[in-house]
Amino acid sequence: MGLLDRMQARRRYRTMARRLAKLDRLERKGDASTRIVTPWPVRRCWLKNTAMVVVSCLATAAVLVLLGVASFGWAGLAGDSYPVLPSDAAATRILPPVTDAPTGAHAFMITTADGRPVTYDPCRPIHYVVNPTGMPRDGIELVRSAIREISAATGLAFVEEGITSEPLTKVRTPRQPQRYGDRWAPVLIGWVDATIFSSVSGDIAGVGGSTAVAPEGPGSERYVSGQVALSQDWFTAAVARPGGEANARAVVMHELGHLVGLAHVHDPSEVMAESNSGLTKLGPGDRQGLAAVGSGRCHTDT
Numbered sequence: 223m224g225l226l227d228r229m230q231a232r233r234r235y236r237t238m239a240r241r242l243a244k245l246d247r248l249e250r251k252g253d254a255s256t257r258i259v260t261p262w263p264v265r266r267c268w269l270k271n272t273a274m275v276v277v278s279c280l281a282t283a284a285v286l287v288l289l290g291v292a293s294f295g296w297a298g299l300a301g302d303s304y305p306v307l308p309s310d311a312a313a314t315r316i317l318p319p320v321t322d323a324p325t326g327a328h329a330f331m332i333t334t335a336d337g338r339p340v341t342y343d344p345c346r347p348i349h350y351v352v353n354p355t356g357m358p359r360d361g362i363e364l365v366r367s368a369i370r371e372i373s374a375a376t377g378l379a380f381v382e383e384g385i386t387s388e389p390l391t392k393v394r395t396p397r398q399p400q401r402y403g404d405r406w407a408p409v410l411i412g413w414v415d416a417t418i419f420s421s422v423s424g425d426i427a428g429v430g431g432s433t434a435v436a437p438e439g440p441g442s443e444r445y446v447s448g449q450v451a452l453s454q455d456w457f458t459a460a461v462a463r464p465g466g467e468a469n470a471r472a473v474v475m476h477e478l479g480h481l482v483g484l485a486h487v488h489d490p491s492e493v494m495a496e497s498n499s500g501l502t503k504l505g506p507g508d509r510q511g512l513a514a515v516g517s518g519r520c521h522t523d524t
């Protein structure tokens with residue numbers, strides 16, 4: 223990125239900061255008509271009691287932050303909120319795109335006005351941290367294994383930054399300069415109980431989703447950070463069952479599927495089905511959808 227590009231990017235940030243400050247003021251004044259918010263459907267999946275091991279989840283802690291206005295679940299951005307281009311952003315995608323995926327049922331969390339799925343930027347790695355509090359046996363390796371699978375199916379690169387003490391919270395800001403420096407906060411993965419996430423209890427094994435920003439307005443949406451909150455109780459019980467690790471891994475893959483932009487489907491042969499009856503491997507629709515969300519655009523404006 224040249225000096226001129228950086229100056230232009232800075233100018234855009236300042237313009238955006240002014241607009242955000244204006245939005246903040248209008249919001250405080252209660253002028254909701256100026257808010258640009260995309261409503262976010264909350265999709266549940268639930269447990270069916272069968273003889274098989276069944277997993278369940280609540281999809282969508284995901285949120286669209288469009289022009290800095292949060293719609294649900296994540297803190298909005300304020301002020302000069304867009305970080306500079308990260309040093310590990312490449313000019314071309316880091317891993318090759320997945321071009322040989324089979325076809326099947328899949329759906330996207332959100333799409334742009336022209337119908338493209340909103341995605342992470344394939345020209346930079348998705349950084350993630352893990353909070354090990356309450357994790358099940360071999361929890362870190364469980365996450366790594368699921369990440370490897372999703373990375374291979376999307377062609378998106380992931381970078382494990384290690385463990386963090388950042389607690390999982392229902393509202394997480396995608397920028398935390400004091401903790402992570404001048405960049406988008408890494409994806410946070412960890413285990414929670416119902417006292418932290420009331421939605422993660424009983425049959426609900428986890429929630430997952432990402433925050434999108436649109437620095438250049440509609441059409442420029444992209445995911446910049448996210449969170450996967452997994453149930454302590456469910457995972458502890460799952461890995462204690464014979465063969466339960468594969469089911470636990472599938473739940474992490476499902477939540478990572480939400481993280482990178484996939485929504486639920488009704489086809490029970492897909493990991494992204496609302497209710498999983500013991501499926502442990504990605505289905506053809508999962509693979510088609512993951513290949514699609516791994517083939518998004520690269521960005522140089524933030």
Ligand SMILES: [Zn+2]
Pocket residue numbers: 267279280281282476480486496
């Ligand atoms: Zn789900």
